[in-house]
Amino acid sequence: MNIRDLLNHKVQQAMLSAHIPFQHPPMVSPSKKPGFGDYQANGAMGAAKAMKTNPRELAGEIMRHLELDGIAEKVEIAGPGFINIHLAPEWLSQQLGKAADDTRLGIAPVAEPQTAVVDYSSPNLAKEMHVGHLRSTIIGDALARLLSFQGHQVIRQNHVGDWGTQFGMLIAELEEQLAENREATMALSDLEVFYQQAKRHFDEDPAFADKARDYVVKLQSGNSDVLALWEQFRSVSLDHSQEIYEKLNVTLRPEDVRGESFYNDDLAPLVAELEEKGLAVEDQGAKVVFLEELADKDGNPSPVIIQKQGGGYLYATTDLAALRFRAGELGANRLMYFIDARQSLHMQQVFTVARKAGFVGENVSLEHHAFGTMMGSDGKPFKTRSGGTVKLAELLDEAAERAAALVREKNTELSPEAMTEIGRKVGIGAVKYADLSKTRTNDYVFNWDAMLSFDGNTAPYLQYAYTRVRSIFRRAGVQPDSLSEAIQLVESEERALAIKLLQFSEALDQVARDAMPHLLCTYLYDLASLYMRFYEACPVLKDGVPAELRASRLRLCDLVSRTLAQGLELLGIEVMEQM
Ligand code: ARG
Secondary structure (H helix, E strand, C coil): CCHHHHHHHHHHHHHHHCCCCCCCCCCEEECCCCCCCCEEECHHHHHHHHHCCCHHHHHHHHHHHCCCCCCEEEEEEECCCEEEEEECHHHHHHHHHHHHHCCCCCCCCCCCCCEEEEECCCCECCCCCECHHHHHHHHHHHHHHHHHHCCCEEEEEECCECCCCHHHHHHHHHHHHHHCCCCHHHHCCCHHHHHHHHHHHHHHCHHHHHHHHHHHHHHHCCCHHHHHHHHHHHHHHHHHHHHHHHHHCCCCCHHHECCHHHHHHHHHHHHHHHHHCCCEEEECCEEEEEEHHHCCCCCCCEEEEEECCCCCECHHHHHHHHHHHHHHCCCCCEEEECCEHHHHHHHHHHHHHHHHHCCCCCCCEEEECCECCEECCCCCECCCCCCCCCEHHHHHHHHHHHHHHHHHHHCCCCCHHHHHHHHHHHHHHHHHHHHHCCCCCCCEECCHHHHCCCCCCCHHHHHHHHHHHHHHHHHHCCCHHHCCCCCCCCCHHHHHHHHHHHCHHHHHHHHHHHCCCHHHHHHHHHHHHHHHHHHHHCCCCCCCCCHHHHHHHHHHHHHHHHHHHHHHHHCCCCCCCCC
């Protein structure tokens, strides 16, 4: 059930019956203030302005045609022409009953599923994954989960950096270390260290540097020995990433990897095609597309180099090939990129060239969902104390340890195994939620104490709220699915909670549209807070509560726990029965 969609539809019908042209939207949204109904339709004002009539009268006309029998108990006009809709408690009860009986909580799959290609995580394989990749991985995964829950076809693409000149140096180094009888997994157990060794070797030993350069050429021309070394390097590095995805409870799998190397053979034809179409021109030996669309303030077009003077291709060339593949071969209607805001110009350039070249149909949506930087407490990009990059694996282990220590303080009766397990779920959940709950486009400060707090808009707070709701069933000795009594909305706290529960699908729609997971976090936090208020005001298991009311309240509790669990799952955060 999506109340907002339903009311938008009903009000639109009424507007048409009132001879208001279709282009004027009903503008239904949840009311912000108590006393103004549950939902408001604000479209009369805009329509009246365009039609040059009195907005309040027009609102009255819409109201006369509005058919909300059984849905609303009262509809009234306020101020200059707001239509306030008060929903009928019986109707709300009915909707809640349907949600409670449905494993999908009453949320039907979308009528017109799209094919969404979601590009996220996408680390460079030459180095260890670091915190810079954390945001892309977490946010992209939340969107992939959410879109697929809604019934869209989601194709995850891990566009790893597995190609380019630096691989010449890396595989030359790997070859030497293998010759010294080291296993590849040993040599590459710490990619950061390995990279430094290779770099030093390259800088200090001219013969090695020559070999590295030779290997770049051999790699590109498909020499099988060099390719085999590259494969080894690639596979060990991908294993490192995969380990992190599993730790992080991220849904990326090896089959989602389609790295830069995949597009190698497409690059030459792509450049040729852009030249044929008159988009790419030769400029000082390089091939460049000049974009008037993205000209700077002095009117100089923005140059996109797609082939270097020496013949090499660039990040943008590969991205153009990937984009064309995704729209063409994968049949995407929606291409979503979760990449750092610092790559905004790059993405704009790629999108603009792709549109001009006709690589995508007009109705395919190209979306760069940028995010800000994760900062340390000093307000600078997050680094280790000594200024190095923070390794993700270590950060996640620390999160789990810190959380386990907290849980140990709170609940001393848990077994050591249970504590470790809970610590992992809470710690990882905290790191993810801290990221997801911030407005995506902003920078944010990484802060252990804030993210691990049991108060406020945090993962531990929501996970704890979930365990508290679930504990009621243990105390009552009742299985939620044994209940079939009608849900009654007696107190105002019950009603407020009911409406929030029924707004879950509206929250999901918003997140899906704007790729803004913090909206789902806010929703879940509000839901948990309304639940606490309900719990204070409405006794459930106390003596003297009539059996039917008790059952009704238990069913509300059940819906709350399932909505929390489902919402957190879409964010990639696990819940547990106790903590
Ligand atoms: N490998 C790149 C980096 O680490 C990110 C790739 C993002 N995806 C893309 N299609 N460009 O900066």
